[in-house]
Amino acid sequence: MRPLACRVSMMSGEGALSVYARAQELERQGRSILHLELGEPDFHPAAPTREALKRALDEGKDRYCPVAGIPALRQAIAQYLGETRNLSIHPDHVVIAPGCKIALFLALMALVDPGDQVLYPDPGFPGYASITAGFGGLPVPFELSERHQLQPDPDELASKITPRTKILITNSPGNPTGTVYREDVQAQLAALAVKHDLIVLSDEIYARIIYGGNYVSMLRYPGMKERTVIIDGFSKSFAMTGWRLGYAVAPPPITSALQMLVVNSYTCVAEFSQYGAIEALRDTTGATPRMVEEFGRRREQFVRDLNQVPGFRCQAPEGAFYAWVNISQTGMSAEEICRIMLEEAGVPAIPGEGFGRAGREFVRFSFACSRETLRQAIARIQQVASAWQTRVHV
Ligand SMILES: Cc1ncc(COP(=O)(O)O)c(C=O)c1O
Known part of the structure; x- marks a missing residue:
């Protein structure tokens, strides 16, 4: 062979x-x-979510549908991120994917050229280094050490930035450490991203699962709107791992690139599951x-x-x-x-x-x-x- x-x-x-x-x-x-x-x-998932999926199936919502996701779900995600993260998102900037991992995979595919360096947390979700390397990029770890209460150390991170550094991956709360990045740490990471013109992939899949305080997205910091890709989804916050539903929120040039990759890969996410997802976001039962x-x-x-x-x-x-x-x-x-x-x-x-x-x-x-x-x-x-x-x- x-x-x-x-x-x-x-x-x-x-x-x-x-x-x-x-x-x-x-x-x-x-x-x-x-x-x-x-x-x-x-x-x-709660009963209304399951009911919404069944209803959608009964209504024949089992066809090819828009590449970036059905408009009602993109709209619901924009509203949800406004309510839970105080973000102002246009629904056109949301792309639905079959799981957060695919959203991450496509974002890296859209951004990493051979030789590009990608900063990622160590310890961190294994996909960050693996997918980067698969696209010919160079994964560069920054450490989450007990010395710094498992927080990123902005000085260490700054010392690893080179002219080939293109992307900074953040993950708060993080897998595997459970760290919620402190606000002063996030502000410093954001300032580094602006200074060195980095794109930030902010994996916010655990944003709803925090034990106190309010969640602050990387997108909230000055200069971040045009350089942040949020990766999030339904697996953890809504206990929907097997539904395979995630999304990316990205600035327009990246959103278009993601849609091109969707056209060339999975075409669209199952229509009926997207109707269930809208109901999950409403979370009428708490x-x-x-x-x-x-x-x-x-x-x-x-x-x-x-x-x-x-x-x-x-x-x-x-x-x-x-x-x-x-x-x-x-x-x-x-x-x-x-x-x-x-x-x-x-x-x-x-x-x-x-x-x-x-x-x-x-x-x-x-x-x-x-x-x-x-x-x-x-x-x-x-x-x-x-x-x-x-x-x-x-
Ligand atoms: C940090 C992080 N990102 C992404 C994923 C992938 O999520 P999904 O199951 O929605 O593809 C996981 C799953 O464990 C994760 O822990």
Whole structure:
């Protein structure tokens, strides 16, 4: 066979998905598994959302539809971002995609030329570096370290900007750390973007899942309107992972490029699901705030309990639903800790290096599952912690 295009070999998989595959294999063998590996809410969309989708199907809304998405959904997103993020968005600047990841993928496809440098958070969502490299770009990590409370350090970031730097990816609240970028930090990042004429890809997929305070989008800062692409969607805030619905909000030249890429790839997103999405945004039953309140209770319980496990140290995340645990005091590698937790305790979690080099002494747990599951998971981890307990150094 002739060789594959080399862009494929430049990309990498996702730790979460491979751990999930192994966990499923163990489940098929009859093992009891408490899934803490995937970033998937254990909620389902509210009844009015499901009803709206069914109604749309019954009304025959199952045709090809406009490339950028149905006007009513683009309008609803503009209104929603106005109400929840105080943003003034024109519906023409919204492009609907089958998931945030595709919105991100197309945005990078539209912007990255071979050799362009893309700054991205480390640890961070694995797609940032992988997709950039796939398009021939050079992913350049900036660190989220405990020294800076897992916040970006604007000075470090500034030191990495070169004439080839074109894009800055931000992700607040972030996967895997749960960091909500401080406003002074965001202001400095925005000032750097303006000074060096960078485009900012602001991944705001967890914007609704924060535990206090108001969310401030990167788009709010001076000079950012013409250089910010917001990536957001329905997977997390509305518990709609399997619907595959996301969107990009971008300045006009980028919106046109995205539409060109949509024409050349998926044509449009399923029409009926877009009608369901409009209803999700309306959230007449308050499903999202209720879900976030519950995540808040889980966060409190789980972070407290994780800090009782020998050698584990976890700072409470300010947003999203991940616990990012420093395991350096266990005297074992994150891979070994995760192997023991999965194989011996049936508790899958992700070794931090899957999110970048800066994550190598960490493990990510998702707490998007019931408090009872989290309680059982901790009990199981405590049982296998004897494997590293004697090595713990404080
Ligand atoms: C930071 C971040 N961006 C994007 C995505 C992809 O979202 P979607 O499932 O909507 O494609 C995820 C999913 O985990 C994520 O954590």
